[in-house]
Amino acid sequence: MSLQVIMFMILGVGAIVTALGTITRRNPVASAMNLVAHFFMLSGLYLTLQAQFVAVVQVLVYAGAIMVLVVFVIMLLNVGKEEAHHESFTIRKVLGLVFAGAIVVQMLAIYLGSSPSAMSQLSSKSLTLGATESIGTVLFNQYLFPFEVISLLLLSALIGAVILAKRKVD
Amino acid sequence: MNLQSVPIEWYLSLSAVLFTIGVIGVVTRRNAIIIFMSIELMLNAVNLTFVSFAQFLGDSAGQMFVFFVMAVAAAEAAVGLAIVLALFRNKQTVYVDQVNVMKW
Numbered sequence: 063m064s065l066q067v068i069m070f071m072i073l074g075v076g077a078i079v080t081a082l083g084t085i086t087r088r089n090p091v092a093s094a095m096n097l098v099a100h101f102f103m104l105s106g107l108y109l110t111l112q113a114q115f116v117a118v119v120q121v122l123v124y125a126g127a128i129m130v131l132v133v134f135v136i137m138l139l140n141v142g143k144e145e146a147h148h149e150s151f152t153i154r155k156v157l158g159l160v161f162a163g164a165i166v167v168q169m170l171a172i173y174l175g176s177s178p179s180a181m182s183q184l185s186s187k188s189l190t191l192g193a194t195e196s197i198g199t200v201l202f203n204q205y206l207f208p209f210e211v212i213s214l215l216l217l218s219a220l221i222g223a224v225i226l227a228k229r230k231v232d
Numbered sequence: 233m234n235l236q237s238v239p240i241e242w243y244l245s246l247s248a249v250l251f252t253i254g255v256i257g258v259v260t261r262r263n264a265i266i267i268f269m270s271i272e273l274m275l276n277a278v279n280l281t282f283v284s285f286a287q288f289l290g291d292s293a294g295q296m297f298v299f300f301v302m303a304v305a306a307a308e309a310a311v312g313l314a315i316v317l318a319l320f321r322n323k324q325t326v327y328v329d330q331v332n333v334m335k336w
Contacts, residue, residue, distance in 0.1 A: 064237045066237050066238050067237060067238055070238045070242060074242070074246045077246065077250060078246070078249060078250065078253070081250050081253040081254070081273055082253060084253075084257065084266075084269055084270070084273060085253060085254075085256060085257030085260070085261060085266070085270055085273075090263060090265050090266060093265075093266050093269060094269065097269050097272065097273070100273070100276070101276070104276055104279075104280060107243075107246075107280060108280075108283055110238070111243070111283055111284055111287045112287060113283050113286070113287055113295060115295070116279075116283055116295055116298050116299075119299070119302060120279075120302075123302050123305075123306060124272070124276070124302070124305075127306065127309075128272065128305065128306060128309045131309055131310070131313055132265065132268070132269065132309070132313065135265065135313045135316060135317065136265060138317070139265075139316070139317070139320050139326060141263065141265065141326050155259060155260055158255075158256075158259040158260075159256060159259070159260070162252050162255050162256055162259070163252075165252065166248055166249060166251075166252040169244075169245070169248040170245050170248060170249075173241045173244045173245045173248070174241055174245060176241075181239065181240040181288040181289070182237075182239040182240070183237075183288075184287050184288060185287060185288055185289060185290030186290065187290040188287040188288075188290060191286065191287065191290065191291075191292050191295065192287065192295070196292060197292070197295055197296075197299070200292045200296060201296065201299065204296075205296050208296075208300060212300055212303045212304070215303070215304065215307055216303060216306065216307050218307075219306075219307030219308075219310050219311050220310060222310075222311050222314070223310040223311050223313070223314040224314075226311065226314035226315060226317070226318050227314040227317045227318065229321075
């Protein structure tokens with residue numbers, strides 16, 4: 063096994079384990095810490111794909127900004143452990159789990175059952191494509207208009223969040 | 233320089249598994265903050281698919297999409313958590329099964 067395969071296995075298994083930890087912990091803070099670990103695992107996976115910029119932004123934005131916000135809200139609301147639910151398995155939940163399992167089995171069968179695709183190697187341009195220089199060039203030329211629109215979206219989300227979280231709308 | 237020996241199917245399969253874990257989290261949990269974190273799990277699973285296709289095909293569009301998805305996720309985090317705060321202020325709970333004013 064090459065080093066790439068070993069790295070993929072470690073990071074992939076780590077990502078799945080921390081994702082499962084996120085959705086199974088009763089304590090929301092433990093969930094949030096699992097999710098932070100999950101973001102670091104994904105960042106490592108982006109590095110194995112030679113996407114350095116996305117890997118760094120993943121840690122900065124998700125682990126750095128979004129998770130701080132989530133942990134802050136958990137602290138502010140002082141939510142404790144979720145008490146055990148009396149009717150934890152309704153027919154709706156069982157059906158949901160069955161369908162989720164069926165879809166993932168189907169997808170895995172399609173991905174892994176088919177003959178080996180032509181895409182078994184990273185593109186020869188992948189190293190330059192993942193660098194900040196190439197991303198900046200494309201972002202400020204080809205995708206300039208979406209970039210400006212996304213700033214408007216962030217502004218409106220900011221105003222919306224302030225209005226929603228305000229004690230009373232006058 | 234090309235060191236890669238992990239085929240794209242592995243990345244796609246991992247992404248599918250992570251997305252499904254996110255879906256199960258949304259379906260089974262009652263705490264609104266944990267449902268919110270499960271949505272982040274799903275967004276990240278899709279991001280992994282975008283980046284792997286971008287890097288295997290040698291196209292920059294996938295990484296641009298990831299950039300925009302992250303911006304939308306940040307906006308969603310701000311608004312979503314503000315909604316949870318407003319919910320807690322009005323109902324003193326973050327459990328979604330105890331909030332049924334819009335259900336009949």
